[in-house]
Amino acid sequence: MRLPVLLLLASLLRAQGAFLVQPYLQLGDAPKAAAADRLDLLWQTEDRDAAWRVEVKVGGRWKPQVPAFRRLGAPPLPAHRIYQATLRDLPPGARVPYRVKRDGAVVFEAQAQVRKPGAHRVVVFGDAADGSREQGALAQAVAAQNPDAVFLTGDLVYGRGRASEYRAHFFPVYNSEAVPLMRRVPFLGVPGNHDVPWDLQRWPDTLAYFAYWSLPLNGPGLKAGEPGAAPAVRGVHDAVVAAAGPAFPRMASYSFDYGKVHWTVLDSNAYVDWMAPGMKAWLEEDLKAAQHATWRIVALHHPLFQSSRSHMDDQWMRPISPLLEKYGVDLVLAGHVHNYQRTAPLRFMPTKLGPRGKPVEGTFIVDEAFDGTTITRAKGVIHIVTGAGGAELYDRWQTDVRTSWQPWTRAFVSDRHSFTVLGVDGRRLKLRQLDAEGRELDAVTLTK
Ligand SMILES: [Fe+2]
Missing domain, CATH: 2.60.40.380 (Purple acid phosphatase-like, N-terminal)
Structure with missing residues (x-):
């Protein structure tokens, strides 16, 4: 040799x-x-x-x-x-x-790719690291896109957000010689329901998100044990909480700027009530302060609007809709539902709130004119589900059964894994959904 x-x-x-x-x-x-x-x-x-x-x-x-x-x-x-x-x-x-x-x-x-001030591309997907072949294939396809940053919409690692699971099938997949993603570009994310304790007395290495990620600490100033904070049990999760330091529980929600885009990242887990005065005030202040940005994106795990039979009643984030519309949010990016979906631009006024897990009813105004190719100025918020990042797909049959979609759903791909590429260049934002072979499943352009 x-x-x-x-x-x-x-x-x-x-x-x-x-x-x-x-x-x-x-x-x-x-x-x-x-x-x-x-x-x-x-x-x-x-x-x-x-x-x-x-x-x-x-x-x-x-x-x-x-x-x-x-x-x-x-x-x-x-x-x-x-x-x-x-x-x-x-x-x-x-x-x-x-x-x-x-x-x-x-x-x-x-x-290391430093945050770009102008045109840039961010890859987005969720429901990712379960160790499947599909997760690995998608990671390779994401690397081939050469993004500037990656955002994960929750359920970062399966099944319980444990340190041992990150070691087994998160870091080796997204940060290897073959897939050199995390060493080149920053990964950002938000905890999903699989990233927080499921059974409060088990898995002392759950909540690893708070110890392993380093993200802005500008979210609501929650303290451990307060309403809205991720639950941790003394005597069970002490080691992870100690290793997390100031990140626990605060880092579950935050906001940041990338180029001319402002991202508001919300912990949408069922223990958070975003209509509670302190939480709502933080969200409103954050969006109000983001009026300088050309684009405003809200990223969370649980979608507000989606068509899959799975998780159909997980609608508890819907009540934030009027705030998003008031402050000109362009896109909501979610996961939780293991497929890809895009709505028409929507405005929604809730009329009936209920307990977690029950439908949130209200009235819709749908921008029927927007088509993302010839008419690219949206009147309302476009809601994306991009939860096909590796875990087993939901409701594969619905791709071909358009009558099963909600009337405001415009794209629905549940028969293959996929990820979102957001390309932002000034007053033009292009969203593309690609599969592991790089095939384009959906594309839409927004302009201002
Ligand atoms: Fe989930």
Whole structure:
């Protein structure tokens, strides 16, 4: 074997031995873009001391950053370390080389895509990491699209949001040599019902979202145990809550800007009441403050409007509709229902609220003129379900039975896995739905 090949193999082996989870990018607590932007870099190792350094190449020079770490000791995984460094002074839109050193030796190198100020593409999908063949195929197709960021609409990891499940079928799928996504672009997301405790007395390593992700901490200032906060039981979830630090429970909802788009990310789990005064006030303030943005997107797990027979009565987020319309939200991106759906632009006024799990009735105004090709200015909010990211599909038969769709549903694809590509360029937003082979299943353009 030739020397360069041997050297490459040696460095690969060294890199693999250094990490339990290889370095991955997060937006960090940076809701707003800045002239000197930032990203967080995280990785996981065994619970053992070593001298770690991160270096970022900015302006032709390697600048060192020192990571901190938190320890997570929640069975069944052995105690491990979550290292985190903030890469600072990054030029907007640049692709910045970085490398990670352990005890003086480079053990990892990649390039980070810094938040772009102008045109950009974000890939969106949900209901993802269940370890299926389809999840892997879709991850490869997403990487081939070369996105600038990825947003996951909840049910991030199956079945119970556990650290051990992230290790088994989340990080190896989205952050490998073959699918080098998370090391290149920031992943963002929102917890779904599978990411929070299902059975409060079991699975001490559930709630791993709060320990493993690093996202803005500008959501409602919830404290543990308060109404609207993700439930955690003392004596069961202590290790995860400790490792999460200030992220728990606050990081479940947040907002951020990417280019000229403002994203409002809502924890839509059944324990949250977005009509409760404190929660509603946060949502309204966030949308009001986002009037500077060209586009406004709300992302959550549970859809407001959808046509699938599955989860048909999970309508408890509908009461926020009038607020979204008042402040000019363009798109709502959801998951939970394992297929792809798009509505016409809608306006909805609830007339009858009920308990969780019962239909929320109201009156609809449907923009019948919008077609997304010749008429591209929408009068109302377009609701997307993009929950075909890996888990088993729901209601495959409905794709071909149009009479089973709600009257305002315009696209419905439930017979194959797929993901959404949002391309934003100034006052033009193009949404495309692609399958694992890159086939276009739906496309719509919005303009302002
Ligand atoms: Fe779900």
